[in-house]
Structures are given as C-alpha cells and as structure tokens.
Amino acid sequence: MPQSPATVFETAAALPDDAPVVVVLKALRQGFGKQTSALDTKTGGTLSRACTAPGFSGKSGECLDIVAPNGLAARRVVVLGLGDPVAMTPLSVTRAGADLAAFLENKGENDTTIVVDTIENAALADAELAARLALGMRLKRYRFDLRNKRPGAAAEAGWVVRFAGLQGKDCGAALTRMNAVADGVEFARTLVNLPANILHPGSFLEHLGPLREAGIEIETLDDTELKRLGMNALLAVGSASVHPPRVIVLRYRGENDPGEPLAFVGKGVCFDSGGLCAKTGPQMFDMKGDMAGAAAVAGLLLALARQGSKVDAVGVLGIAENLPSGKSYKSGDVITTLSGQTVEVFDTDCEGRMLLADCLYYTATRFKPSAIVDLATLTYSVMRGLGSVFAGLFSNDDAIASSMIAAGEAVGERFWRMPLDHAYDEGLQSPLADLRQHARNLEDGDAPYAAAFLRNFTDNRPWVHLDIAGKEFSDADGPLGRQGGTGFGVQMLEQWVCAVEAGKRAIAASDTAM
Known part of the structure; x- marks a missing residue:
C-alpha cells in the first residue's frame, strides 16, 4: 500500500x-x-x-x-x-x-x-x-x-x-478527530487510486487491514452465500469476472447499543467495462474508480473508529466487476432480486443500481437501521445536470436531506437535492417484470429514475441516495488535495454523523434534566 x-x-x-x-x-x-x-x-x-x-x-x-x-x-x-x-x-x-x-x-x-x-x-x-x-x-x-x-x-x-x-483536553480531542478524518479520507483516496489489477473482488478484503486494526468487525459473504441468500442482481453484475462478487459487511459498535444503527451502503464495482453494453476505451480509463462509494463508506467507518465515536454504524459494500464474457448478464434478462421483486434488464452498464438493489434490501432487513445512506458513482446524467460543483442527493426524509446538505457545505463537499417523485415510477414499468432497470428514453434524465428504482429496495426506511458520479477523481490539484482520488463523501458523512451524535447527547441531557 x-x-x-x-x-x-x-x-x-x-x-x-x-x-x-x-x-x-x-x-x-x-x-x-x-x-x-x-x-x-x-x-x-x-x-x-x-x-x-x-x-x-x-x-x-x-x-x-x-x-x-x-x-x-x-x-x-x-x-x-x-x-x-x-x-x-x-x-x-x-x-x-x-x-x-x-x-x-x-x-x-x-x-x-x-x-x-x-x-x-x-x-x-x-x-x-x-x-x-x-x-x-x-x-x-x-x-x-x-x-x-x-x-x-x-x-x-x-x-x-x-x-x-x-494544551489541554479540548485540543487533544479536536486533533484526534481531525487526524481520524484525515485517516479516513486518505484511506478512501488510496482505494480509489489503486488499479483494478491490484484492487478487485478477490483482493478487496486484503486492503481493509486498517479497519480491522481500528476495531471494526469485518464479515464477508462469498458468492456461495450470495446464491443461498438470493442476491441474484449482484451476482448477475459480477457473473462474467474471474473474481466472483462478494458483500463485505463492516460493523462499528460505538456504544455496543443493540438498537438501530446508522447504515451506509457503498457501490464497489472495481472495474466497469459496461458489460455487454460496453463503454468506449476512453470512457473505461477511470472505471477503476467505480468503487468510490464503497471506498467512502470504508473511509467513514475508519474515521469514526479512530476518533472513538459513540455512534453505532454498519457499512455494507457490494463488490463486483462488470465485464463481458459468455457468462455476462444481458439486456432483456429478467432477474429476481433478494427482495423477491423481478427486474427487466435494459442496459448492462446500469449495473450499479442492480448491485445496490440487493445490498440496500439486505441492509434494511438484516440491520433495521434508523437511516440508510448509499453512495455510488451511479449516473452520467447527474454530472450533466449538476456539472462539477455539486453531487446529487435524493431522499425520502426531508430532515436528513437538509442536515446532510448543511454538513456538505461545512466541509466543502457540496450536494444538491434532486427530485424523488413517484411520477418517475411510470418510466420503470415493465410488461414482463415488477420493475424495469432503466427508463425507455435514453435521453431522459437517468439520475432520478435510478433513485426511483432504488427506493423500491429500502424497506420504507429513512433513506438517502448520494449519486457522486464525477466526484471520485480530480483531474488537477485542488484546494485540499492532489490530482487523483478525492475520497469524496467521507468528510461530509463524518460531519453529519457527528451532528447526529451531538443531537442524541443533547436529547439525553434534556431528558436527564427533566
């Protein structure tokens, strides 16, 4: 490393x-x-x-x-x-x-x-x-x-x-927190920067040593377990790779509280060729960074552990490679997801929402979190719509959405709230399956359709979808980093989690005073 x-x-x-x-x-x-x-x-x-x-x-x-x-x-x-x-x-x-x-x-x-x-x-x-x-x-x-x-x-x-x-306790605590944040951002940056022949589904676990050393529990679901569970959407995405897909579960127990944790789900496509709907050569060059969502989740949990946060957090990383071969999933396939809902595949290059569909439902039903946040380099359309200034934020919870946007403004990772409207559901109707993977009109904005698709797998939990496409790399040195992987999302989420923790402390103090 x-x-x-x-x-x-x-x-x-x-x-x-x-x-x-x-x-x-x-x-x-x-x-x-x-x-x-x-x-x-x-x-x-x-x-x-x-x-x-x-x-x-x-x-x-x-x-x-x-x-x-x-x-x-x-x-x-x-x-x-x-x-x-x-x-x-x-x-x-x-x-x-x-x-x-x-x-x-x-x-x-x-x-x-x-x-x-x-x-x-x-x-x-x-x-x-x-x-x-x-x-x-x-x-x-x-x-x-x-x-x-x-x-x-x-x-x-x-x-x-x-x-x-x-001198003093306040200084030590503040430095500890900022060092932990830097550790998390640097870790996420390195994961994104690593080439796909070094970081892939077969080796991803080997790079998580710093998390284990920080006291984070790590559980791996291999392809055999994924088949047993019925995570067929994730398996379809990774079906063509010599490195089978897997799910990595990270558990940080800030207070060993058996209650509802905060859950973070990361798209971890270590290389995205587009599958059978192949990208062009230039489009593929930075596709080693299509796991930036998973990297951000890993970086966040490392930052929380190293500062001794009191928040209980779960990270679920969906790890796969989207490649072409005779085993690839195909346009027109109908796949039964972990939730039991069937999905008609429209474009094999829309693999992120397939992977997240299974990971979101798995997270929601196994951990029953108080809120779920997913991060994914998901759509080109969010880049076209928002340019290089903002990433896209979709949510079914107004309070969480507002607090996350405020956290992003505080650390310089800016998000713009995008529509999560049931009007988009119409474009996801299929005559063959419960859902279409993609709207029929390729020129129609895809980001809100992708978010509307993912909502079906959240088990109606408070949920935020962060479409960070285009934010995983910087082409030039920026105010807080060099050219390359940015670790985007780690600082915003750490700031948000700390605000959640502070809010819980304030409520507890108020209850004690009454």
Missing part, C-alpha cells in the same frame, strides 16, 4: 527557542496576539513591518515568508493569513492549512511550529482552529504513487508540526 509522508502533530505550552520554522497567524489587518507580539518585539518589529507590505493583505491562505529574522534562531518565520475573522469557518481554516502545507513543501521544510494566538471575533475556538489547520495540512500532503523509483522521493521526509500555546 503506498504511503504518504507521515505528519506528526504535537502541542507545546510555549514556542521552543530552537524552532527552525515558525508560523504565526494573521487575520486581515488585525494586530498580533500575545505570543506573536512577543516574537515581534524580539525581532525589533520586523514581523509587523513585513505585514505592511503592499503585497500582503492577510487573506485566508496567504503566506508571507520572512527569512532569518534578526533576534530569532528560526531560519524563517511564515505569516499565515486567515482572512476576515468574522467570516472565518472551519472550511476556510482547513483550506488555509492546506495552503500552508503546499508552501512549506515548496520550501523543503519539515519541522514547523505554529504559534496559536486567539483571533479576536473569530467563531472558532483555538483548539478547533489548530485542528482544522492540521486537517488541511494532512489532506494536502497526501500522495499516491506506485513507482519504485520516483524522483525526489528520498526528500519526502515525515513532518513534525507543533502547536505552541495549546
């Missing part, structure tokens, strides 16, 4: 005298805090004078480099802008941390101390501010490369980042 350079975060009561690189924080034209003002005095006002330069405004993510300032042992002091303190958000600080990481990496620095002074009028407490900076630095530092000899690899040493002026 390729590894990113390790980053270790530490806290210190005060700035070490021998710190080689010092980072101080600046909010627009606001003055320095207590610790930085003391540093400024030591340098004879060098820091404050440098901040008056016309090219530096203190906007979020802006870095001002002061080399070898007189009066300090440090070889450089970096002033990191945080922008308008009133407008500061966890996301803006996370992105500022990513900008700082890129700056330090460009300078070849790997030992840094960040001076954390309280920012006046900021909505974030000092501990949260430091933790969000740490998250941004880790996400930006992630890299994936399978070259045995990569130029510059020897120079990619691990980093040590200290936060001076921060």
Whole structure:
C-alpha cells in the first residue's frame, strides 16, 4: 500500500527557542496576539513591518515568508493569513492549512511550529482552529504513487508540526478527530487510486487491514452465500469476472447499543467495462474508480473508529466487476432480486443500481437501521445536470436531506437535492417484470429514475441516495488535495454523523434534566 509522508502533530505550552520554522497567524489587518507580539518585539518589529507590505493583505491562505529574522534562531518565520475573522469557518481554516502545507513543501521544510494566538471575533475556538489547520495540512500532503523509483522521493521526509500555546483536553480531542478524518479520507483516496489489477473482488478484503486494526468487525459473504441468500442482481453484475462478487459487511459498535444503527451502503464495482453494453476505451480509463462509494463508506467507518465515536454504524459494500464474457448478464434478462421483486434488464452498464438493489434490501432487513445512506458513482446524467460543483442527493426524509446538505457545505463537499417523485415510477414499468432497470428514453434524465428504482429496495426506511458520479477523481490539484482520488463523501458523512451524535447527547441531557 503506498504511503504518504507521515505528519506528526504535537502541542507545546510555549514556542521552543530552537524552532527552525515558525508560523504565526494573521487575520486581515488585525494586530498580533500575545505570543506573536512577543516574537515581534524580539525581532525589533520586523514581523509587523513585513505585514505592511503592499503585497500582503492577510487573506485566508496567504503566506508571507520572512527569512532569518534578526533576534530569532528560526531560519524563517511564515505569516499565515486567515482572512476576515468574522467570516472565518472551519472550511476556510482547513483550506488555509492546506495552503500552508503546499508552501512549506515548496520550501523543503519539515519541522514547523505554529504559534496559536486567539483571533479576536473569530467563531472558532483555538483548539478547533489548530485542528482544522492540521486537517488541511494532512489532506494536502497526501500522495499516491506506485513507482519504485520516483524522483525526489528520498526528500519526502515525515513532518513534525507543533502547536505552541495549546494544551489541554479540548485540543487533544479536536486533533484526534481531525487526524481520524484525515485517516479516513486518505484511506478512501488510496482505494480509489489503486488499479483494478491490484484492487478487485478477490483482493478487496486484503486492503481493509486498517479497519480491522481500528476495531471494526469485518464479515464477508462469498458468492456461495450470495446464491443461498438470493442476491441474484449482484451476482448477475459480477457473473462474467474471474473474481466472483462478494458483500463485505463492516460493523462499528460505538456504544455496543443493540438498537438501530446508522447504515451506509457503498457501490464497489472495481472495474466497469459496461458489460455487454460496453463503454468506449476512453470512457473505461477511470472505471477503476467505480468503487468510490464503497471506498467512502470504508473511509467513514475508519474515521469514526479512530476518533472513538459513540455512534453505532454498519457499512455494507457490494463488490463486483462488470465485464463481458459468455457468462455476462444481458439486456432483456429478467432477474429476481433478494427482495423477491423481478427486474427487466435494459442496459448492462446500469449495473450499479442492480448491485445496490440487493445490498440496500439486505441492509434494511438484516440491520433495521434508523437511516440508510448509499453512495455510488451511479449516473452520467447527474454530472450533466449538476456539472462539477455539486453531487446529487435524493431522499425520502426531508430532515436528513437538509442536515446532510448543511454538513456538505461545512466541509466543502457540496450536494444538491434532486427530485424523488413517484411520477418517475411510470418510466420503470415493465410488461414482463415488477420493475424495469432503466427508463425507455435514453435521453431522459437517468439520475432520478435510478433513485426511483432504488427506493423500491429500502424497506420504507429513512433513506438517502448520494449519486457522486464525477466526484471520485480530480483531474488537477485542488484546494485540499492532489490530482487523483478525492475520497469524496467521507468528510461530509463524518460531519453529519457527528451532528447526529451531538443531537442524541443533547436529547439525553434534556431528558436527564427533566
């Protein structure tokens, strides 16, 4: 498994005298805090004078480099802008941390101390501010490369980042959570980046070691068990591959509560050729990432386990390859799903909804969750409709939908609610089966038809369908990551789960007080 350079975060009561690189924080034209003002005095006002330069405004993510300032042992002091303190958000600080990481990496620095002074009028407490900076630095530092000899690899040493002026329980808890989130995102990114000859249904389980180490229970249903259960839709999707399909069940018991868990279902098509309805060559190139939904679910559960979340969560991963052969399922086939409903196949390249149909019903009826969320790189139409800004969200529960959209806005993973209307059911009527897999009109928007199809397999549970097609890869370096797998969905779902957990604590506290 390729590894990113390790980053270790530490806290210190005060700035070490021998710190080689010092980072101080600046909010627009606001003055320095207590610790930085003391540093400024030591340098004879060098820091404050440098901040008056016309090219530096203190906007979020802006870095001002002061080399070898007189009066300090440090070889450089970096002033990191945080922008308008009133407008500061966890996301803006996370992105500022990513900008700082890129700056330090460009300078070849790997030992840094960040001076954390309280920012006046900021909505974030000092501990949260430091933790969000740490998250941004880790996400930006992630890299994936399978070259045995990569130029510059020897120079990619691990980093040590200290936060001076921060001590106490709150800081430790905040850093623990953000490190756990980074672990989850990085894990999901790596799964998506792995080529299909390395990550496939036969090997997927081997890559889940970090989850097992984090205390997550892992159960595998092989093709024999899938046949016994009647998961024929999933079996059909994977019928042509030399690697039989399987379902992997992940169980995180946050409180060992026998009640209703939160359930997350991920589409894990390790390679999607389209089956007999084959894609073109260029369309296939990124199809190793058609398991990004499963990767996000795995990353989420890892993030929850490593921060010690109290929430009970189940992850169900439907793992298969959609390939052509004499064993492939075909257009026109009628398949009996696990739910007992029959489906007339229209297009073998609509394999995701077939796989999810069985996985959703299995999850709903076995675990009886309080809510089900599925993630899938499902349709091209959601990309055409929403472009690169939003992913699609469909739900039968208004409250959950609104809270997820808010969670996505908070972390920069944006979702737009799409229609889940019974009017779409008409397009799924078949003269041969209970359901058609796809509407007849290929030019009609497919994403809402796919969502309407999946609703039939949710056992009427509160449910959210996240169509994240087009979000699994980034063609270029972005604000919080490099080109390649994005780990999209992990941060939003972690933010949402934490909000659910906080809501439960508030209700429990209220009940106790009554």
